[in-house]
Amino acid sequence: MKRTTTALWGAAALALAAAAPAMAQTSACLITKTDTNPFFVKMKEGATAKATELGITLKSYAGRIDGDHESQVAAIEACVADGAKGILLTASDTKAIVDAVQSARDAGLLVIALDSPLEPIDAADATFATDNFRAGLLIGQWAAATLGAEAANARIALLDLAISQPSVDVLRDQGFLQGFGIDLADPNKWGDETDPRIVGNEVTAGNEEGGLKAMEALLAKDPNINVVYTINEPSAAGAYEALKAVGRENDVLIVSVDGGCPGVQNVKEGVIGATSQQYPLLMASLGIEAIAKFAADGSKPAPTEGKDFFDTGVQLITDKPAAGIESIDTVKGLELCWG
Numbered sequence: 001m002k003r004t005t006t007a008l009w010g011a012a013a014l015a016l017a018a019a020a021p022a023m024a025q026t027s028a029c030l031i032t033k034t035d036t037n038p039f040f041v042k043m044k045e046g047a048t049a050k051a052t053e054l055g056i057t058l059k060s061y062a063g064r065i066d067g068d069h070e071s072q073v074a075a076i077e078a079c080v081a082d083g084a085k086g087i088l089l090t091a092s093d094t095k096a097i098v099d100a101v102q103s104a105r106d107a108g109l110l111v112i113a114l115d116s117p118l119e120p121i122d123a124a125d126a127t128f129a130t131d132n133f134r135a136g137l138l139i140g141q142w143a144a145a146t147l148g149a150e151a152a153n154a155r156i157a158l159l160d161l162a163i164s165q166p167s168v169d170v171l172r173d174q175g176f177l178q179g180f181g182i183d184l185a186d187p188n189k190w191g192d193e194t195d196p197r198i199v200g201n202e203v204t205a206g207n208e209e210g211g212l213k214a215m216e217a218l219l220a221k222d223p224n225i226n227v228v229y230t231i232n233e234p235s236a237a238g239a240y241e242a243l244k245a246v247g248r249e250n251d252v253l254i255v256s257v258d259g260g261c262p263g264v265q266n267v268k269e270g271v272i273g274a275t276s277q278q279y280p281l282l283m284a285s286l287g288i289e290a291i292a293k294f295a296a297d298g299s300k301p302a303p304t305e306g307k308d309f310f311d312t313g314v315q316l317i318t319d320k321p322a323a324g325i326e327s328i329d330t331v332k333g334l335e336l337c338w339g
Contacts, residue, residue, distance in 0.1 A: 026295045027057040028288060029079035029087045031072055035062035037206070037234070038260045038339025039280050040090065043114065046281035047088060050288035056295075058288070059084070066206045067162050069093040073100045079109065086110035086291030088284060091118060094166040098123040110294040112301070114283045116168040117309060126290065126301040127309035128283045132171035132257070133178075135276035136229075138316040138325065139255035140179020142274045143227055145322035146253060151181065157218040158190065158201040159211055159230040159239055165189055169231060172257050173201075176229045199225055204235040211238025219246060230256040233263030233275060240271045259317060260339035267317055268330040274318035277333060282312045 030047045032040035044060055051058035059082065061075035069092050077100070079087050086109055091097040094116050101111050101123055113124040121127055144151045158176075161169035173190040185192040191201045199222040204210030211230060218225060219242060228243075230236040236256040243249045249271075256263060259277025266272045290301040304311040316325065317333035 027084045028291045029084045030060045031075045031089045032062045033066045033092045042338035043280040043284040046284035050285040054292045067092050076100045080107045085295045088114050088287040090115045095119045112287045130278035130314045132168050133175040135257045135314045136172040136175025137179040138276050140176035141325050142322050144180045154197045154227045155225045156198050156227045157225045159204050159214045159235050161231045206232050208234045208238035211235030212242045215239040215242035228254045233258040236272050261337040264333040264337045277315050279312050
C-alpha cells in the first residue's frame, strides 16, 4: 500500500513540476520546533528542494528551543500576513497551537502537520508523519524480546520530551510500554501507569543535556535501572553519558526513535540497542507537493487507508535482531539515515 501511495505522489510531483511556471507566485511556509535539531534540518532540506523543483517560494521559521510555542504562533501569523498558500508545521505544543492554526485555515491556507499530530488531529487539514505509536511499539517489543524472561524483573526509566506531553511524546511513550507488555491506563497521557517495573518519567527537551540530567535523576531514584526508553536519539546519547559516569553503560538497554545518522551510528557502536527510523525529508517534500496541488486545484491530501494521517513509514534498526520482530541492520540504516 505504501509503495502504491508513494508512486501516486511521485506521479503528482511530475505533473506539478510541469506546471511550475504557473505557480511562480505560490508561497509556502515551513515552521519547525528548532533549526538546529538534525531532524528539522533534514526536513528543511526536503521542503527547500521540492519547493525549488516546483517553483514555490518557501519561507522557513523555527522556535528558539523545543517548546517555544510563542515563536511558532508568531510565525503562523506572519505566513497569513504574507499571503502564503500553505503551512507545514511541526508543533511544539500540539494543543495550544490549535487556535492559531484555525485562524490560518479560516484565512484560506492549507495547514499540514508534519511529524507531530495536532490535538485533535483534524485541527490540521492533514498530517504527514511517522506512525509514532508503532515506532514506540517496535522498540518496546525488541526490548522485551531481548530481555526474555528477565523482562518480568525489568527496571525501566522513561525519558520523555516535555511536561506538556505533546502528541508525539505520548504516542512514542505509550507505544513503547505496550510493546514491552505494560498496561497503559489512559493511553492519551504518560505517567499514570502503575506497573512496578517503571522507575519513573523525566523530561529531556529532546536534547543530550536533558537526557543526561533526566537519567541522573532516575538513577538517583533507582541505581538498578536496566532498560531506558528515550524520546529521541540526542536524549539517548545524554542518558548513555550518565550511565557511563557510574559504570553502567554496558549492562543497560537503551532504545530510541529517530534514525538520524549519529543515532544509527550509536546503534552500530552499541550505545543504543535499537532505534525506530523515521523519514523527515519525505514528510516535508510530500507536504510541499500537497501545497502545490492545493494551490493548483484546491484539493487536499488524503490519509493513508485505515489511518487518520498519511503514514511516511518507520523501520526498526538494530544489529541484534529479535525473533518475530522485523528489523534492518545498521548498514542499511546508515544508507537511509539523515543528519
